[in-house]
Amino acid sequence: MLESQVAETTTHVAEPTRRDFLYIATGAAAAVGGATLVWPFIQSLAPDAATVAAGAPVEVDLAPIAEGQIVKVFWRGKLIFIRHRTADEIKSAQDVNVASLRDPQPDAARVKEGKPEWLVVYGNCTHLGCVPLGQQGEYNGWFCPCHGSVFDTSGRVRGGPAPINLPIPPYSFASDTKIIIGQEATA
Incomplete structure (x- = not known):
């Protein structure tokens, strides 16, 4: 069984x-x-296209920027000042005794070779990040209304509590009238 x-x-x-x-x-x-x-x-959960593109280089057409004018653009969420400097502003920036500066840097090191009329700098004070006012202050550069930092027409700190010059973002000239912020020149 x-x-x-x-x-x-x-x-x-x-x-x-x-x-x-x-x-x-x-x-x-x-x-x-x-x-x-x-x-x-x-x-x-994926980032949208605008967020992905925010880190991408930004092209800026310089043709409509008048001499003496400062334009504000954003790259990677940070404010950038583009200043079309006049001949007088360039001369006064070049004539500075670099040894007398808090953060010594000649004007030629802050602009691209052959393009001294174009200054491109980050648009936040290096003290605590406030946005300085353009064409203000003793040197007609920038004046920070928060704590009184003063920058010249080359973006160099000339007074107040800011410890260093306005930083320069990576950028290159695509042509005589166009820059690309976020991309250094390849040469």
Whole structure:
């Protein structure tokens, strides 16, 4: 009798039932439905195109910027000043005794060679990050209204609590009237 029970259990294969089919169908529907609901959520976590492009280089057309004018642009969420300097502003910036400066840097090191009329600097005071006012202060450069830092027409600190000059972002000239901020010249 024991042999017949063993033979019966080993040869007995269960046929799929309607309940098994319902389990499989329900599981498949749940997987497809779950993916349909979850995918838009996952897509919403990706950064939008404007955010991705924010780190990309920015092209700026210099042609409409009048001599003596300062233009503000944003690159990577940071304010950038582009100043079209006059001949007098360039001369006064070049004639400074560099040894007398808090952060000694000649004017020629702050502009691109052959383009002294264009100054491109970050637009936040190096003291605590306030936005300085253009064409203000004793040197007609920038004046920070928050704590009184003074910068000349080359963006060099000349007074107040700012410890260093206005930094220069990476940029290059694509042509005589166009710069690309965020991209150094390749040469």
